[in-house]
Amino acid sequence: MELSPPPRGLEAEYAGLFTTGCLHFLHELISTFDAEVEQILQLRASRKAQLDLSGELPTFLESTAHIRADPDWRVLPVPTRLQKRHVDIGDMAPFDTGRFLRALRSPAQGIQVDFDDGNCPTFHNQIKGLHNVLLAVSNRLPDVPHISQAPVLMLRPRAWNMVEHHMMVTWTLCFYLFKATLVIISALKVLMISHRGSLRLRYVLCVQLGLPLGCIKATVLIENVLATFEMEEILYELREHSAGLNCGIWDYSASFVNKFGHRQDFLLPDRSKYVNMEKRFLRSYMDLLVQTCHRRGALATGGMAALLLPPSHQEDSYRRVLASVERLKLLEIKAGVDGFMVYDMDLIEPMQKLFKLHSKGCNQLDQLRGDVAVTPEDLLSMPAGGVTLHGLRYNIAVGVLFINAWLAGKGHFFYRGQVEDSATAEISRSQVWQWIRHQARLEEDGRVVSRQLVTRLTKELSAELGPLAGSERMEQNLHTAADMFLEVVLKRHFPEFLTSYLNLDHTFLRSHSRREEEEEEGRWRARL
Numbered sequence: 001m002e003l004s005p006p007p008r009g010l011e012a013e014y015a016g017l018f019t020t021g022c023l024h025f026l027h028e029l030i031s032t033f034d035a036e037v038e039q040i041l042q043l044r045a046s047r048k049a050q051l052d053l054s055g056e057l058p059t060f061l062e063s064t065a066h067i068r069a070d071p072d073w074r075v076l077p078v079p080t081r082l083q084k085r086h087v088d089i090g091d092m093a094p095f096d097t098g099r100f101l102r103a104l105r106s107p108a109q110g111i112q113v114d115f116d117d118g119n120c121p122t123f124h125n126q127i128k129g130l131h132n133v134l135l136a137v138s139n140r141l142p143d144v145p146h147i148s149q150a151p152v153l154m155l156r157p158r159a160w161n162m163v164e165h166h167m168m169v170t171w172t173l174c175f176y177l178f179k180a181t182l183v184i185i186s187a188l189k190v191l192m193i194s195h196r197g198s199l200r201l202r203y204v205l206c207v208q209l210g211l212p213l214g215c216i217k218a219t220v221l222i223e224n225v226l227a228t229f230e231m232e233e234i235l236y237e238l239r240e241h242s243a244g245l246n247c248g249i250w251d252y253s254a255s256f257v258n259k260f261g262h263r264q265d266f267l268l269p270d271r272s273k274y275v276n277m278e279k280r281f282l283r284s285y286m287d288l289l290v291q292t293c294h295r296r297g298a299l300a301t302g303g304m305a306a307l308l309l310p311p312s313h314q315e316d317s318y319r320r321v322l323a324s325v326e327r328l329k330l331l332e333i334k335a336g337v338d339g340f341m342v343y344d345m346d347l348i349e350p351m352q353k354l355f356k357l358h359s360k361g362c363n364q365l366d367q368l369r370g371d372v373a374v375t376p377e378d379l380l381s382m383p384a385g386g387v388t389l390h391g392l393r394y395n396i397a398v399g400v401l402f403i404n405a406w407l408a409g410k411g412h413f414f415y416r417g418q419v420e421d422s423a424t425a426e427i428s429r430s431q432v433w434q435w436i437r438h439q440a441r442l443e444e445d446g447r448v449v450s451r452q453l454v455t456r457l458t459k460e461l462s463a464e465l466g467p468l469a470g471s472e473r474m475e476q477n478l479h480t481a482a483d484m485f486l487e488v489v490l491k492r493h494f495p496e497f498l499t500s501y502l503n504l505d506h507t508f509l510r511s512h513s514r515r516e517e518e519e520e521e522g523r524w525r526a527r528l
Contacts, residue, residue, distance in 0.1 A: 001026075006127065010127045013127050017130055031169060048258075055263075057380060061229065064233050075238070076241075081152050084109055086340075086352055086355040087342060087348050088110035088112055089345060091411075092114050093114050093115075093119035094115075095128035095129035100132055102345060103151065104136060106348055107348055108151045110154055111151045114411075115156060116157065117422045161496070165503075214241060216241055220246065222234075222247055224251075224255040229376070232296070239296075244301060247301075254430040257427075257494065262437065262494075269386055271427055277332070279383040280378060284378035287374060290335055291368070294365050302339070302340035304341035305328070305341070307324060326351075329351060330358060336364045387441065387443065393461070397461055401415060401420065402420060402428075403481035406508060422499050426497070426499075429489055433494055436454060462478055
């Protein structure tokens with residue numbers, strides 16, 4: 001086993017996490033599961049290749065029809081504190097101590113402790129975030145409620161496809177095992193954890209750590225169109241460990257480009273104008289998820305409200321934003337979801353009031369949605385619409401600014417009144433790639449979305465925002481981000497995950513190594 005030295009300034013936190021017992025357990029876990037994880041990733045690639053070569057479309061599996069047809073099985077009930085999940089806080093990267101403390105003091109039901117969409121996986125961020133979680137569950141953070149009274153902490157580790165550069169057991173270690181195991185070991189019986197992954201892995205974790213079976217609960221985000229056809233099977237496999245299923249708009253929409261982006265029939269129109277949860281393919285996805293969960297006694301949760309409230313309650317813009325969030329979230333409540341997330345903590349109480357007004361009790365498990373009869377055609381029906389110049393520019397901006405945020409060690413950023421994270425970056429770069437591939441035309445003037453047009457618009461954005469960057473170094477990072485964005489969207493073959501692509505890119509890795517060196521030099525000069 002090889003382990004990188006601690007990030008500068010986090011030596012004590014590092015030592016508290018990487019105890020001898022923890023390292024031994026990590027070694028055992030990786031040795032046991034690494035080959036299986038690799039096989040799963042290869043099977044995923046094989047499934048994509050099969051769809052490409054055959055031209056087939058996904059459908060509900062015949063081989064597991066008996067699971068879907070059996071009316072009797074249910075998931076185990078969740079603990080009392082998880083039965084009410086009306087409003088959780090999303091994109092809560094725990095290395096951000098100030099925001100983490102505010103979240104712990106909030107009236108939210110839960111906190112998505114996010115090492116995924118809203119977090120940039122620098123070694124500093126990982127160690128700082130894990131340490132803050134450990135402080136929270138051991139009641140060592142100042143002026144926050146006892147962990148038993150605070151919002152429930154739910155770990156969201158990085159996905160299976162990511163690798164951890166700072167720890168190796170024979171080869172690279174996947175982020176999922178690294179993050180999930182460290183927090184489980186650190187929090188042990190104190191923290192209720194929600195995460196994705198192998199059922200057998202959860203069984204081994206419980207046995208090895210002496211935890212009762214079923215005490216580790218998983219909320220699975222259905223962010224891939226193929227998973228939509230296997231939601232009952234997922235719940236069945238996790239029936240002793242399930243905390244429900246979650247739906248979200250942008251990762252899910254991006255998966256259509258990922259799986260079928262080369263097919264003209266799956267050209268996804270401008271998301272800023274034509275894609276929302278009221279469209280047939282997304283509404284069917286949400287309805288089926290709610291029906292599936294409630295039929296099996298599992299909670300169904302919706303996506304995150306990304307809009308940010310203006311600071312003054314007296315402004316017309318405040319009322320417009322609040323009304324917009326209420327309209328979209330009321331759609332989810334009426335569909336039967338048991339909860340959803342917000343980024344802006346000032347939205348917690350208004351959304352809790354919305355739930356109280358339009359639902360009864362802690363959840364909506366009694367809403368079985370017998371009116372729903374979703375077909376494969378419903379799930380695969382692309383919305384009508386075209387491409388606008390505004391939508392093209394917006395997607396380019398989100399993609400470039402996300403990469404720029406990563407180069408600065410941040411997993412999300414604010415743009416035009418809302419938070420943007422890896423989910424919106426994925427759909428943004430996916431749409432630009434697909435529009436170039438299919439030579440989509442702009443609605444305004446019929447121009448083709450060509451490589452040349454996208455390159456020109458990206459350079460214009462870089463030139464426009466560069467002077468606002470704040471320093472020469474930050475301006476250079478922005479130009480670098482623009483170049484990296486073009487590298488991704490101009491490729492012939494679609495990179496499966498933007499975050500995996502960036503995490504393996506030497507520019508990203510070097511930028512954080514250089515930043516640590518500069519910070520150390522600054523501390524040395526200060527001592528002089």
